Amino acid sequence: MKSGILALSLVLALGQTASADFGSCKQHIKAQAAAEGVSQAILSRALDGLQPNDAVSFLGAQPEFSTPIWDYIAGLVDDERARDGRQRFAEYRQAALAAQHRFGVDAPALIAVWGVESDFGRSFGGRPIIQSLTTLACSPNRRSGYFHGELLAALEILDHGDVKLEEFNGSWAGAFGNTQFMPSTFLRLAVDADGDGKRDVINSVPDALASTANFLHHAGWVAGLPWGFEVRLPAGYRGPSGWRGKRPLSFWAAHGLAHVDGAPLSGGGAYGLFLTSGPTGPAFLVSRNFDAFYSYNAAESYALALGLLSDRIKGGHGLVTPWPTDDPGIPRVERREVQTMLAQRGYDIGGKIDGVMGTKTREAIADYQRRIGMRPNGRASVKLLAALRAGK
Numbered sequence: 001m002k003s004g005i006l007a008l009s010l011v012l013a014l015g016q017t018a019s020a021d022f023g024s025c026k027q028h029i030k031a032q033a034a035a036e037g038v039s040q041a042i043l044s045r046a047l048d049g050l051q052p053n054d055a056v057s058f059l060g061a062q063p064e065f066s067t068p069i070w071d072y073i074a075g076l077v078d079d080e081r082a083r084d085g086r087q088r089f090a091e092y093r094q095a096a097l098a099a100q101h102r103f104g105v106d107a108p109a110l111i112a113v114w115g116v117e118s119d120f121g122r123s124f125g126g127r128p129i130i131q132s133l134t135t136l137a138c139s140p141n142r143r144s145g146y147f148h149g150e151l152l153a154a155l156e157i158l159d160h161g162d163v164k165l166e167e168f169n170g171s172w173a174g175a176f177g178n179t180q181f182m183p184s185t186f187l188r189l190a191v192d193a194d195g196d197g198k199r200d201v202i203n204s205v206p207d208a209l210a211s212t213a214n215f216l217h218h219a220g221w222v223a224g225l226p227w228g229f230e231v232r233l234p235a236g237y238r239g240p241s242g243w244r245g246k247r248p249l250s251f252w253a254a255h256g257l258a259h260v261d262g263a264p265l266s267g268g269g270a271y272g273l274f275l276t277s278g279p280t281g282p283a284f285l286v287s288r289n290f291d292a293f294y295s296y297n298a299a300e301s302y303a304l305a306l307g308l309l310s311d312r313i314k315g316g317h318g319l320v321t322p323w324p325t326d327d328p329g330i331p332r333v334e335r336r337e338v339q340t341m342l343a344q345r346g347y348d349i350g351g352k353i354d355g356v357m358g359t360k361t362r363e364a365i366a367d368y369q370r371r372i373g374m375r376p377n378g379r380a381s382v383k384l385l386a387a388l389r390a391g392k
Contacts, residue, residue, distance in 0.1 A: 022052055025138035033152055038159045045165055046158060052135040053127065058172040059141055069276055069301045071379060073319075074329030075355070076116055076305040081332075082312035085111050088120045089313055095193065095206035103213035104223035109289075110209045110216075112310035113296065117180040121205070125171040129154055129183070133174045150174050153183035162190075162199050177201030178208035181215075189214045219292040225269050227293065227307040228286030230260040230320055237279055243286050243300070246270035252285060260320045276304065282321040327383045335380045341388040342368060 030043045089096060089111045096107035118124055133154055136147035154174065157163050163176075170176030174183060181190060181201055190199040193210035201208040234256030240247075252273065253265040271285035284290075284304070293303035312318060322328075330338070332355035339353045342364045350360025357365075362378035369384065370376040372392045 022138050026050065026134065029134070029137065029148070029151060029155075033155045036152065036156070038155045042155065042159045042165075046130045046155060047134065050131055050134055052139065053131050055127070055132040055135045055172045056139045056141060059136075059143070067301075068325075068329070068379075069304075070323035070325055071329035071381070072301045073305055073308065074331055075335065075357070077308045077312060077318065078331030078333070081115050081119070081309060084120055085115045085309060085313040086315075088114065092205050092209065095209050098206070099193065099210040099213040102210065103217040103221075105213040105216045105221045106223075106227075106289075106310065108313040109227065109293075109306065109310045110212050111313050112306045113179050113212050113216075114205075114208065115309055115313075116302070116305055117175075118178050121178050124169060124176065124178070124180075124202070126169050127172055129168045129170050129174055129176055130158075130165070132170075132172050133183075136173070147174065150183050153187050157183055157186060162186075163202060167202055178205060179212045181211065185215065186211070189218060215296065216289075216292045219295040220288050221292045222269075222288050225287050225289055227289040227310065228271065228274070228284045231257050231265075231273075231283050231285050232260050232262060232321075233257060233279060233283050241273040241275050243272035243274035243284075243290060246272045246288070249285070257285070274300070274304070276300075277324050280324045282319050282323070327379075327381045330380055330382060330385055334385055338365070338380050338385055338388060 026047050030047060033043055034040060085108075089108060092111075093107075096110050099105065099110055100107040114120055130151070133147050133151040137144055137151045151174075154168070158165055158168065168176065171180065175181060176183075177186075178201055186199070186201065190201060190211040191207065191214055192199050193206040194200075194204050196204070198204075199207055199211065201211055231252075237256065239255040248270055249265040249267055252271065257273075258264055265285075269287055271287050272290075274284045274286045274290070276282045276284065284307075286303075286307070290303050290307060293306040294300065296302070296306070308318065335355040335357060336353050339349045339355070339361055342361070343349055343353065345368070347364035347368070348360055349364055350358050357378075357380050361380075365380060365384060366376040366378040368388075369378075372387055374383070374387065
């Protein structure tokens with residue numbers, strides 16, 4: 001009995017210590033923000049009574065780093081998103097072309113960023129930005145210093161009046177708006193494109209597209225240069241590779257590379273060879289504009305998704321070379337089918353049927369796979385869908 005009481009006392013003490021630490025961290029942030037000119041009224045509204053959320057649990061779990069590239073691309077660059085992208089481009093053509101004219105960034109590329117980051121404004125993320133950033137800044141983690149700076153930037157945004165506190169929601173990491181700007185990036189690069197005197201990437205698509213164009217311009221975007229294109233490697237290719245090592249097309253032609261349809265390489269610009277999944281998977285020659293995509297979110301699969309989606313928005317085709325797997329990923333329409341059939345079998349998929357493979361859906365998939373003798377990897381894949389359709 002005594003050991004149980006001692007254990008409970010320890011838990012309570014630790015909880016009180018954590019609460020005190022969080023409170024003292026908030027006070028330190030308040031003092032620092034006030035010293036940088038943020039009003040006491042904003043600081044009180046944003047931070048008084050604020051408690052931590054679960055943002056820390058998502059550190060290191062970003063899908064672009066933990067998902068096979070064929071799953072990642074299948075979910076982000078499908079027929080549905082390409083169709084939506086073309087429709088959105090038609091709807092906001094004037095704003096996208098104005099941003100292209102002002103900053104030199106290809107308009108379909110801006111639409112692609114919008115599509116990948118928020119599904120064209122459908123999914124901003126519903127977590128309060130100030131709460132998430134305060135949690136991440138005031139909790140022990142290797143990036144707490146980074147999030148501390150982002151929190152100060154977020155408080156400055158509120159003080160400027162560009163965003164209202166009740167609308168300041170987004171991802172667990174603090175990104176917000178149509179194209180998911182981090183607060184410090186917003187302060188540096190957001191622009192007012194619609195002329196209302198505010199930089200509003202939440203409610204103004206023109207502001208969001210122009211701000212994204214400004215970001216990519218500062219990241220080194222070269223006007224008129226393709227981001228890249230799929231290529232065919234010669235049989236048994238053992239030559240140089242690596243997308244950071246840019247060389248003229250004549251260099252790659254001399255090593256036997258050609259366009260994926262067999263057409264010879266020609267033209268200007270420097271390109272690096274991006275082998276997405278080894279020498280047998282899709283291969284691309286990518287330019288500095290791929291590097292600019294990469295700077296938006298430092299993951300190769302993410303940059304590739306932006307490039308492929310921008311091509312699809314312009315009416316181009318998808319990948320030609322198949323992925324080197326016998327169980328590729330599936331598009332969102334089929335992911336929704338997976339969720340529907342799992343729910344019919346009594347599984348909790350953690351919310352609505354939306355094609356998003358969240359924690360609950362992945363857990364349900366893994367349990368179902370285990371029950372039917374498949375490897376329980378939690379993937380929404382071709383083989384999984386076939387098993388569900390077969391009624392296993």
